[in-house]
Amino acid sequence: MTQYGFYFDSTRCTGCRTCEMACKDYNDLPATYAFRRVYDYEGGDWTDNGDGTFTPATFAYHVSAACNHCAAPACVANCPQGALDKDPDTGLVLHDDEKCIGCATCVNSCPYEVPVVDTELMKSRKCDGCSARLAEDKQPICVEACPLRALEFGDIDELRAAHPEAVDGIAPLAAPDATTPSVAILACPAAKEPGDTTGTIANPKEVANA
């Protein structure tokens, strides 16, 4: 099976949110949630040199994250309805509206907080890797929208081969051993390991799905 996934270059990302907005526009999402979100991860401190000068050790970087279409997705494993499943051809985690009961089990089990229960539809929704666009040989809308060309999409094995330095998780994303995400991330020099506690998500209200 081919496993599709995203590549994200955090050395290029400026945190402009164009990917997020293009996705929200294309999928006609309400103001309250997004399928792709940009996390601002910030932290550090400074030391007083005693001579009126200070040495900063602060850091800040952006992580653009959508569904990682994990190889071992927690949402699929825990959904009681069989409403979430991996597409046999693409490995994308797809959602079946006809089966979903909106019980939020996927929301509660995903360590990336990707699925969200739409309070009008009363069903969960998530990124499908722009499956409809893929069928027309187009790239996902977020990839095409990125002005920095920081996103790529395709066979995750090929993406990893093309970017051998890429890793499969940086803070604040969960450690990859939980769900084996199909994602490749080129870490910027400031990037911290998953599980890092020296920084915090600086825009928690912005990235909260409701």
Next chain:
Amino acid sequence: MSGFDSFSLALFTTLAPAGVVAFIVLALVRLTCRNHDEAVRVDRIIALPFAVTLIGFIASATHLGTPANALHVFSGVGTSPLSNEVLAAVIFLFLVGAYWMSAFKVNFPDCLARPWLTVACAAGLALIACTSLAYSARTVPTWDTPYTPANLILAACLAGPVLALPFLALARVRRRSIERALVVGAATALVLGTASLAMQNDDLATIANNEVSALSLAPHYGLIIVAYAVLGALAVAAAGASLGRALAPRGVLALRIIATILALSGVFLVRTVFYALHMTVGF
């Protein structure tokens, strides 16, 4: 998870396991009944633990956004622990509900009642087991611990026997040995359950992700565990007092209803904290 969702799920996980244990107690009393009239009275009263479990089950369904699609739940049996739980609940409720209705037949044969009740007891145990495992999601470190099934089962063993006592009084089936065993069983479950909750609270300090520590999700857990122990102890005391020989039947029933309310309140409190403890290994 919204406040209303956790309310309905806490109600379900309080009522359903307690109802199952109370049913099993009544079934065991019924299986050992030699007096036909007593057996019939127990058969009628089985409606009550059935109703308690059913109310819990219905409460749990109120947190669903689109219950119309609910029948697909059986497609996840074997893979999703939640599907297993729902299937176990449906089987238990079907067996017990059908038994209760069938038992209205005049001269309902014992040779049918006995295996039926035995199978229903097994289904009840399966339901408690499945409910206790329904939250074993690997990505939720505060739920995926041995304390989750232990706390649920021990709470059921506290509230279930206490709940069975007013039902036995209503059925006018008074067996001192059984009643004493129920009170002792509930007291034992209270001690073990409080110990398990306290150990879980101690362990919370070791669970954290990037953003939150599990301790910060339930800052008053220690106090709530104390409330659980106090309410449970009062429930056991009231249930124990109802065994007094000098009491009028109405006094017995009143004490047992008070004991039931106390026990269920204590269990409900700690179940609420369980849902508040939700976090993932992510953020």
